[in-house]
Amino acid sequence: MKAISERRAFLIAAIAAGAALLATLGLATAIRPEQFTPSPATDVPVADAGQGRHLFLLNCAHCHGDDALGDEGPNLHNLHKSDARIHQVVIAGIKGEMPSFGKKLHDSDVSDLTAYLRTLH
Amino acid sequence: MNSLFWSRAHGGATHFPIALILGATLFDLLAFFSPDSAKRSEFSTIGYWLVILGALGAFGAVFTGLALSKWTIGGTGLILRHHLFVWPAFAAIVGAATWRLVVGREPSRRGFAIYLCAMSVACALIGGAGFFGGELLLGQ
Numbered sequence: 001m002k003a004i005s006e007r008r009a010f011l012i013a014a015i016a017a018g019a020a021l022l023a024t025l026g027l028a029t030a031i032r033p034e035q036f037t038p039s040p041a042t043d044v045p046v047a048d049a050g051q052g053r054h055l056f057l058l059n060c061a062h063c064h065g066d067d068a069l070g071d072e073g074p075n076l077h078n079l080h081k082s083d084a085r086i087h088q089v090v091i092a093g094i095k096g097e098m099p100s101f102g103k104k105l106h107d108s109d110v111s112d113l114t115a116y117l118r119t120l121h
Numbered sequence: 122m123n124s125l126f127w128s129r130a131h132g133g134a135t136h137f138p139i140a141l142i143l144g145a146t147l148f149d150l151l152a153f154f155s156p157d158s159a160k161r162s163e164f165s166t167i168g169y170w171l172v173i174l175g176a177l178g179a180f181g182a183v184f185t186g187l188a189l190s191k192w193t194i195g196g197t198g199l200i201l202r203h204h205l206f207v208w209p210a211f212a213a214i215v216g217a218a219t220w221r222l223v224v225g226r227e228p229s230r231r232g233f234a235i236y237l238c239a240m241s242v243a244c245a246l247i248g249g250a251g252f253f254g255g256e257l258l259l260g261q
Contacts (some may be wrong), residue, residue, distance in 0.1 A: 017216030032192035
């Protein structure tokens, strides 16, 4: 190993770091448009905030209030949680605090709900 | 696979490299400052393997994170702040591990000091990435 000088090793390390970063970001950029950018010509489902509001009034307003400003449950305006976390909480609930909606709502319903929650400021 | 799967996978995949890199930095610092040459060599060997394993684990953490964010490399708000720490941390970890792999377990004092500076920066960046990642999941 000592055959390679540390200065040369630094150069190799810099190239490896740059290559790893470029490969990762390049891969992500290459995959993203193909799989996740909905095209008007396809049938990719898009979250519907209007339907989300309907679902909210049916399932959530009871505790969070009709305006989602909080009642028994907390205020849901300006949420800083990720979509994944919202999905997790809605589906699994919070023990002792919030019921699970996993058997009642599908993934697409939670996406609609999340889209509605994102409109609340 | 839905976002809940990737959320769990990312949570599971990130903490190993975080611990390994922090551990590598700790043991390498011990090696750097240890007056006992036998202990210095042992600490250095531990740091060597930890940084290599940590760098390998970082690829898994990055992959699951990208899948979770639907291959977003920037984003907005908290996810952007998370990514602003993640990408330089990832590059620093891969670079440091590569340097260590090429140079071997017992680099020169000067080279080791520069390496430790890079690892300390990587740890700070990991801390920032972890903070904003936690805020994404658990923030109010």
